[in-house]
Structures are given as C-alpha cells and as structure tokens.
Amino acid sequence: MSDQFQPVIGIIGGSGIYDIDGLEGREWKRVFTPWGEPSDEMLFGTLGGVRCVFLPRHGKGHPLPPSALNYRANIDALKRSGVTDVISLSAVGSLRAQLPPGHFVIVDQFIDRTFAREKSFFGPGCVAHVSVAHPTCPRLSDAAEAAGQEIGLPMTRGATYLVMEGPQFSTKAESELYRAWGCDVIGMTNMPEAKLAREAELCYASVAMVTDFDCWHPDHDHVTVDQVVKVLQGNAEKARALVKALIPRIGAPRGACPAGCDRALEYALITAPEKRDPALLAKLDAVAGRVLNAA
C-alpha cells in the first residue's frame, strides 16, 4: 500500500547502556541540530535489515547528569536522522514492594517534577500545545511487552514513573509522598524526553529497569550508585537482549500509528501564520516540518 513506510528505530540507552551490539554496518556519527549538541555521537546500523539509531543518553562514559542533558537536541537529532519509533531504556528506583531490583517495567504514565530543563520545541513566535494525556505509544509498548515475554524477562506492563530533577536521590519523605501519589518507579530522565518526542511526532515507549528500592523500603535505607551499577550490569545485558527481540516485532513496514503519535501536531499549532517567527520556524524544520510546510 502506498501509505506504508519502513520504520526506523531509535534507541535511547540510559545508565549502563552506552553501546548496543549486533548492529550491522555500525557507524558512530555526529548529528548537528538547531538546538545544540546531542549527548554524543549516535550509532547507525541495521539489525535484521531494520535501520536503527542508538544514542547513549548520558554520553559514552556517562559525563552528563540528567539536568545537563540537551533533551531537545537528542530528540531533534533522532527525528532528523529519520527515526520514527523511539525505545527508551532507563534505570529506575522502585516505589513498590512487588517491583524488585532486576524487574522490568513498561511505563505508561509520568508525573513530571522536573523544573530546570527546556521542555518544549515551541515558544514565543510559534506556540503549540500537544496532548500528552497518554504519553507513550501503546503499539510500541505492546511490542516491548511481547518481546520481554518471549525472552522470559520478569516484567510488568503499566506503571507511573515519577521524574525528579536530581541529581541527588530522594529524601525519605519525598519517596513516601510519591508512593502516596500512586507512583510506581522513580527516575530523572524520561521527562521532558517523552513530551518532546510527542511534539516531534515520534512514537515513544519507555522500558524501565529497576535497580533499587529507593529509600522508602524498611530494608533499604539509602540508594547508592555502586548498588545501582551492580544491578545495572546484570540488567544491561537483558536490555540488549530485549532490543534484539523487539526490533523484528516493530521493524516491518507499517502505516500510521493507531494512537496518532505521528500526528500529534495536527491540531496543536495556535500562532497565526503571519505572527510566526521565521527564525523559530527554521529551527523547527525537522520536528514540525510536516505541519509547517503543509500550511
């Protein structure tokens, strides 16, 4: 069918995942964006014939903390590289006894408590309001769940991720508060990443890997990086296996996203064409070219 296209899969690797193996024709390349520099070069290649682009979220060797990430550049660089579907891999703390370290969680909701980050591609000169009522793509999340089941990962589908600014871990009172709010896991990176992916009309799914019980748990008074890293070393291999099982499930030619992630900007722009700032429009070429060029 003419409206079918070949998806390109973007993989954002979180803490402990700075590379992925198994890609054919591997090539690390720097991608320039109007929003500044992405976290690092991106790895281009194919897996079973499916084009993939991998970005280490914190840079190779983890030089960048969550608040210093250029989330806009990262999402723009993926979009500009032709990516249509983004799989985010993240380390998280658990706020629930039934989600122990080593467990995988397909996140479907977020509470965004970050406050020191650029959260939108839009602004003065081109205002847009997209819906993030359902911030992740159900089609991609279904595929991630099925891939996890296929390789026997301990996995829960559906969870609320509290996104904190960091870089310090939570106080016990905060951890208890987030539990009372109904949150299941906690981390520092998936927002504004997921919001920006939506603005860029990218399908986005979040696979979170539990590394610790945060500090609310009576038997785990503190979170420490060495504890997190120890669990990550086991999880990173499982995450790579998940990616390998997932790509064939989402790599076939497909039509439009049934949930509409790829049409998020259709009714989101509110600034009158004559009031739009040409400089901002130029920066939005990759992210919003589909709707801006159609106008």
Ligand SMILES: CSC[C@H]1O[C@H](OP(=O)(O)O)[C@H](O)[C@@H]1O
């Ligand atoms: C090393 S633990 C804290 C760190 O790990 C998580 O990052 P990511 O989502 O990229 O795996 C968490 O959000 C913190 O940034």
Ligand SMILES: Nc1ncnc2[nH]cnc12
């Ligand atoms: N307990 C925790 N809090 C915030 N981010 C985390 N990443 C991994 N564990 C975390």
